[in-house]
Amino acid sequence: GAVVSQHPSRVICKSGTSVKIECRSLDFQATTMFWYRQFPKKSLMLMATSNEGSKATYEQGVEKDKFLINHASLTLSTLTVTSAHPEDSSFYICSARAPGGPLRNEQFFGPGTRLTVL
Amino acid sequence: ILNVEQSPQSLHVQEGDSTNFTCSFPSSNFYALHWYRWETAKSPEALFVMTLNGDEKKKGRISATLNTKEGYSYLYIKGSQPEDSATYLCASGNNDMRFGAGTRLTVKP
Numbered sequence: 079g080a081v082v083s084q085h086p087s088r089v090i091c092k093s094g095t096s097v098k099i100e101c102r103s104l105d106f107q108a109t110t111m112f113w114y115r116q117f118p119k120k121s122l123m124l125m126a127t128s129n130e131g132s133k134a135t136y137e138q139g140v141e142k143d144k145f146l147i148n149h150a151s152l153t154l155s156t157l158t159v160t161s162a163h164p165e166d167s168s169f170y171i172c173s174a175r176a177p178g179g180p181l182r183n184e185q186f187f188g189p190g191t192r193l194t195v196l
Numbered sequence: 197i198l199n200v201e202q203s204p205q206s207l208h209v210q211e212g213d214s215t216n217f218t219c220s221f222p223s224s225n226f227y228a229l230h231w232y233r234w235e236t237a238k239s240p241e242a243l244f245v246m247t248l249n250g251d252e253k254k255k256g257r258i259s260a261t262l263n264t265k266e267g268y269s270y271l272y273i274k275g276s277q278p279e280d281s282a283t284y285l286c287a288s289g290n291n292d293m294r295f296g297a298g299t300r301l302t303v304k305p
Contacts, residue, residue: 082239110291121200122285122295137292171240175291185293187232187240 080106082174084188091162092196099157099191101172107152108174112185113145116169128155162195169193198222200288202296209276210304216272217299219286223267230293231260231271232285240285243271276303 081104091097101111109130114122126147128134134147144166146158155174159166171190201220209215221229228247232240244253249264257274273280283300287293 112291112293114295119205119297121297122287124292124294127291184230184242184245186242189237189239 080104080174080176080186082108082172082186082188084172084191086191087189088192088194090194090196093163094161097159097162097193099159099170099172099193101155101157101174101188103153103174103176103186106174106176106186108155108176109152110175111149111155112173112175113147113155113157114171114173116171116190122171125157159193162193164195167193167195200286200294200296202284202286202299204299205297206300206302208302208304211276211278213276213303214272214274215276215301216270217284217301219269219271219288219296221267221269221286221288221294221296223264226264226267226288227290228288229262229264229269230287231269232287234283234285234298235281243284271299273301276301278303278305 083102085100111128113125116122125140126134126136128147128149130149130152136142149155173185173187175185203218230245231243234240244260246262251262253260259272262269281303283298285298287295
């Protein structure tokens with residue numbers, strides 16, 4: 079199946095710093111990538127949908143100035159958590175949709191990034 | 197049902213046991229139901245996508261059924277093995293998939 083990588087897998091930062099997370103589709107071109115957030119024992123919550131070459135579409139309640147998303151190429155989307163605070167500590171995971179294929183709108187997930195803000 | 201819900205939250209079974217768990221989802225405006233298998237420190241792996249009421253899918257010892265009218269899907273594992281230990285996620289929707297919180301399965305040797 080298609081492979082999606084995510085980097086870094088784990089990051090610890092001080093409050094007030096910005097953190098960039100990269101999501102790459104390694105063996106296919108992804109016109110659409112998705113960013114999710116998961117709190118402990120909770121569901122994956124969709125934060126935003128990222129389309130290559132255009133602005134991301136954010137879900138209600140997600141601050142677009144806080145979580146900057148850039149989808150500059152068909153294989154790379156980045157999520158930047160700006161001026162991170164402890165409440166931003168969470169597990170962030172991306173997925174990429176492969177055009178065509180046997181499974182309708184199948185999304186391939188990265189392994190996730192654990193962000194801890196001190 | 198407004199959200200996607202999964203039960204049980206966790207499950208411990210003995211190797212060789214068969215098991216099943218449930219995903220409930222809003223039946224209105226249904227598009228597709230996805231099942232994922234998520235091992236610790238790895239990416240969620242797609243198991244099944246089902247779209248039609250009555251769909252049944254099978255992959256090895258794992259199978260799933262779908263009832264779109266009442267809004268539920270069952271995932272079955274026959275003869276559980278320790279390597280089946282993982283969190284099983286279901287999600288309903290199209291682009292804006294809504295996930296359940298998962299069922300964490302532990303298979304004891």
